[in-house]
Each structure stands twice: as C-alpha cells, then as structure tokens.
Amino acid sequence: MTILATAPTPGFNAPGVEDFQLPPLFGEVTKPVLQFVLAAIIVYAFFAYTARRPALVPSKAQFLGESFHGMVRNSIARDNIGPEYLKYVPYLTTLFAFILVNNLFGIIPLIQFPSFSHPGVAYALAIMSWLIYNVVGIRRHGFVGYMRVSTWPPGVPWWVRIILTPIEFLSNILLRPVTLSLRLFGNMFAGHLLLLVFILGGEYMLLHSESILLGVLSPFAFGMGIVFTFFEAFIQVVQAYVFTILTASYIGTVLADDH
Numbered sequence: 001m002t003i004l005a006t007a008p009t010p011g012f013n014a015p016g017v018e019d020f021q022l023p024p025l026f027g028e029v030t031k032p033v034l035q036f037v038l039a040a041i042i043v044y045a046f047f048a049y050t051a052r053r054p055a056l057v058p059s060k061a062q063f064l065g066e067s068f069h070g071m072v073r074n075s076i077a078r079d080n081i082g083p084e085y086l087k088y089v090p091y092l093t094t095l096f097a098f099i100l101v102n103n104l105f106g107i108i109p110l111i112q113f114p115s116f117s118h119p120g121v122a123y124a125l126a127i128m129s130w131l132i133y134n135v136v137g138i139r140r141h142g143f144v145g146y147m148r149v150s151t152w153p154p155g156v157p158w159w160v161r162i163i164l165t166p167i168e169f170l171s172n173i174l175l176r177p178v179t180l181s182l183r184l185f186g187n188m189f190a191g192h193l194l195l196l197v198f199i200l201g202g203e204y205m206l207l208h209s210e211s212i213l214l215g216v217l218s219p220f221a222f223g224m225g226i227v228f229t230f231f232e233a234f235i236q237v238v239q240a241y242v243f244t245i246l247t248a249s250y251i252g253t254v255l256a257d258d259h
Contacts, residue, residue, distance in 0.1 A: 015200055016193075022113070032118050035115045039101040039102045043097045043098050047065055050062055068097070072096055080248035081252040081255065082255060085248075085252075095243070095244050096240055099116070099243055100237065102115035103115075103188060106191065106195075106236060107236070114191070114192050114236070115188075119185040122181040125181070129177070129247040133251045133254050134173075136255065137149075137254030149254075149256070150168065150173060150254070151169045152165060184242075187239050191235055195229060199222070202221030202225060203218075205221055206218035
C-alpha cells in the first residue's frame with residue numbers, strides 16, 4: 001500500500017496568540033518581566049532626575065516632571081476625587097507613568113513588545129486599584145455602610161432595588177477589576193497583533209511571494225504598518241490615561257455619600 005505524502009502548501013502564516021508566548025531569556029525570566037523591571041527603573045529615574053534640584057524658577061527637567069505630575073493631579077485626581085485628592089496623587093502619578101512606559105515599549109525599536117499584551121500584570125494592577133478603593137470606601141463608611149452606598153441606589157422603589165442590588169454588587173464590587181484589566185490588555189494585544197499582520201505581511205509579499213502583484217503592493221503594507229504605529233502610540237497613551245482616570249473615578253465614587 002502506497003501512502004502519498006503531500007507537502008504543506010506554502011503561504012503566509014498569519015501571526016496569532018503563539019507570537020505573544022515568548023520563551024524565557026534565562027531561567028524563568030521572560031522579556032515582559034525584564035520590561036516591567038526596566039519600566040520601574042525608568043519611572044523612578046525620571047522623577048528622581050526631574051526633582052533632584054527643585055528651584056523657584058524650574059529647569060527644563062523640573063518643568064517636565066512638574067507638568068506630568070500637575071496633569072495627573074489636576075486633570076485626573078482633583079477632577080474625579082474631590083477635596084481629598086492630594087493623598088492619592090502619588091499613586092495615580094506612578095500608575096500612569098508605569099502603564100505609559102510599558103505601553104510605549106510596543107513601538108520602541110529593539111523592544112517592540114507591549115508588556116500588557118500579557119494579561120497577568122494588568123490583572124495585578126487592577127486588583128491593586130480595586131483593593132485601594134474598597135479599603136478607602138470601608139474606612140469612610142464602615143463595611144455595612146460601604147455595601148449600602150455601593151449596592152443600594154437611593155430614590156429607587158424597593159421592588160426595583162431587588163433587581164438592581166445584585167447588578168450593582170456585580171458591577172461595583174466584583175467586575176470592576178476585570179473590566180479595568182481586560183480593557184488595557186485587549187487594546188495592547190489587538191494593537192500589537194495588527195502591527196504584526198502589516199509588517200510580517202509586507203515582508204512576505206516582498207521577499208517570499210511568487211506573485212509580482214504582491215511584490216508591487218508590499219510597500220503599501222509597510223506604509224500601513226507605519227501609519228498604525230503612530231495610531232498605536234496614540235492608543236497606548238489613551239489606555240494609560242483611561243486606566244488611571246477610572247481608578248481615580250472609583251476612589252472618588254466610594255468617598256461620596258451616595259452613588
């Protein structure tokens with residue numbers, strides 16, 4: 001009996017989830033782990049450098065650091081938390097800077113991998129924010145009072161509350177860290193995957209395709225890759241901002257007497 005073996009049809013292997021499963025660089029340490037460490041060092045070095053010689057007339061470095069801090073303090077913390085916003089500014093500033101640096105790693109040459117395209121640390125940051133605003137709410141209202149203001153909408157008929165209370169509990173207590181982390185992870189994953197499609201697709205069209213037409217069209221694929229790189233940079237900044245402003249909003253919500 002003769003068995004005919006057919007060779008796999010050559011073609012473009014589209015990037016997928018497996019392209020995000022990077023092998024360890026040494027031991028159990030992977031590239032994303034090193035990026036998180038590098039991001040922490042960069043954030044610390046940035047603020048240490050910009051604040052090393054504070055002066056009444058700021059230097060360019062001091063002005064840059066103060067502008068970043070002031071943007072988080074005024075546009076995020078003060079506008080969303082209220083009179084008690086100052087105590088939360090250090091956390092929010094660090095959170096914004098850390099997420100921003102890790103997101104921008106996705107378009108920096110030689111790194112080109114957004115750290116939060118792996119969901120683990122996005123979950124960790126979301127849980128940290130979740131713990132902070134829940135602890136703040138419990139300290140402000142007590143456990144029973146916090147559950148009431150979080151799950152018991154005021155001015156609603158009792159029979160509507162029977163339906164709304166479980167929904168409010170799920171939304172305000174259980175699902176917030178999930179949605180917070182998935183929003184960040186999903187955008188970083190999808191954006192990087194889209195860049196891989198255009199860049200690797202353009203490479204295949206130029207170097208490996210037997211079609212003259214695809215070879216001619218390959219510069220357009222590379223061009224779209226460049227366009228989406230700039231678009232991805234915009235999304236990376238926006239997602240860092242959204243994560244931080246939602247954290248501030250949650251803190252401000254639990255400090256209020258009623259939701």
